[in-house]
Amino acid sequence: MTQFTSFEALSAFYREQIEAPGFDAAFAEQGNLAQLSIHDEPMATDMPDPQSARAAMEMIIGTVFDIFRATRMEEFARDIVWGIVNSFHVTAQRIEKREDDAGKKLGDLARSFDPSEIYAVELEETQRISQTLMDCREAMEAMRDYAGEIYRVETGRPFSTIKGSRVSSGLTASQIDARDFLAARSAQRREEHAPTGPVVIFSGGTDWHDHELLWQALDETHGRIPNMILATTAQHKGCDQIAHAWAAARGVKTVRFTLNRALGKRAGFIRNEQLLNLKPVHALVCEGSGIQSNLLTRVREANVPYHAFAIRHQRVAA
Known part of the structure; x- marks a missing residue:
């Protein structure tokens, strides 16, 4: 692959090679308020703009490959980019664990119904935390998968984790x-x-x-x-x-x-x-x-x- 003269040219090349039909949907907001833990107050914050997120993946990953392209350090670009993509994967896994914990708590609350106001507040809060974490996980997985697709286009190899699974809502192959x-x-x-x-x-x-x-x-x-x-x-x-x-x-x-x-x-x-x-x-x-x-x-x-x-x-x- 030849070295690109501009980021726009590099971005256009990736978008010709990579289909990402579910990327924008992964950043959809499911509620007006977001909350990540019981220690946080609910906030009316937005999800990142999906097109900006996609462009960021192209710039971060593409720049590393382009810096080393056609130089004596070219073979090391793959290792560096693998680490970047894997950081998104590890973060998504951590969010998923928190999401699972919130889901378990939500299930416990559903099974022990209490008509009190305290119960109602805790149930609403737990639902909001679970939904916010799910939204964040799906967006993080989408960025990981898109970055992984850039890795595949550049190296001819799919991004693979050292151990465990790499699953997502279907942007690329799990x-x-x-x-x-x-x-x-x-x-x-x-x-x-x-x-x-x-x-x-x-x-x-x-x-x-x-x-x-x-x-x-x-x-x-x-x-x-x-x-x-x-x-x-x-x-x-x-x-x-x-x-x-x-x-x-x-x-x-x-x-x-x-x-x-x-x-x-x-x-x-x-x-x-x-x-x-x-x-x-x-x-x-x-x-x-x-x-x-x-x-x-x-x-x-x-x-x-x-x-x-x-x-x-x-x-x-x-």
């Missing part, structure tokens, strides 16, 4: 940690953590260069299964990274099954078992290690339709 996904399924928690839909599993080795071959196969699968959830083996390079980039570009929810290192040499095989327990409707397996060979064997034994790719199937790198 990336869900397997532990959150399985726990949410058991407890019937929020849809963001336990999305419904047919599961397609994906796994492959780290030594892979032909991304077009995998994107074509994933596009074909997505065409047949438009509401698919992609479950991957969560490696940060090679086939899985290509699949994560595809999912981010197509808005497909991704569940990442990382290795449980405490299980030692059995970790990869137990992960394969977890993937098959999801009752996948399709599998894409690329040649890698014995882990991928084991997964392909299990897929065949379970009569799951699949695509299998050997390293020799790759086209010669340019």
Whole structure:
């Protein structure tokens, strides 16, 4: 990517590459008064202007990439920007925890109705706090997701957290940690953590260069299964990274099954078992290690339709 001569040109480039249909809605105000805690007074404050927020993400993230572009420090821009995007993610998680606490308190109040004025005031206050925190979380997630999309456009890789899930109200593809996904399924928690839909599993080795071959196969699968959830083996390079980039570009929810290192040499095989327990409707397996060979064997034994790719199937790198 060439260096841009003005912020306007950089902003225009990003807006051509990134669709953000839900961005403005994330900044909608649900009440006339806002309150973030019982220690604060209700205030008639506004949410940030969504277009200003979008422009700020473009300026903050784009400027870092543009400063280092075509210099000997270019490779470090990705690390710096990842930290910026992750700061929005961490802040959104903290808001969500406070929102959950307020929601629990609201539920307790609803179950212990009291006709007194004190009860009515506390109920109204808790509702206002819960709503304000939800508004703030949705806006913070929208900024995180838009900044993450700029990161993807610049690097070709989706923004991924070190651990845990990155969920939102749907601006971009959610990336869900397997532990959150399985726990949410058991407890019937929020849809963001336990999305419904047919599961397609994906796994492959780290030594892979032909991304077009995998994107074509994933596009074909997505065409047949438009509401698919992609479950991957969560490696940060090679086939899985290509699949994560595809999912981010197509808005497909991704569940990442990382290795449980405490299980030692059995970790990869137990992960394969977890993937098959999801009752996948399709599998894409690329040649890698014995882990991928084991997964392909299990897929065949379970009569799951699949695509299998050997390293020799790759086209010669340019």
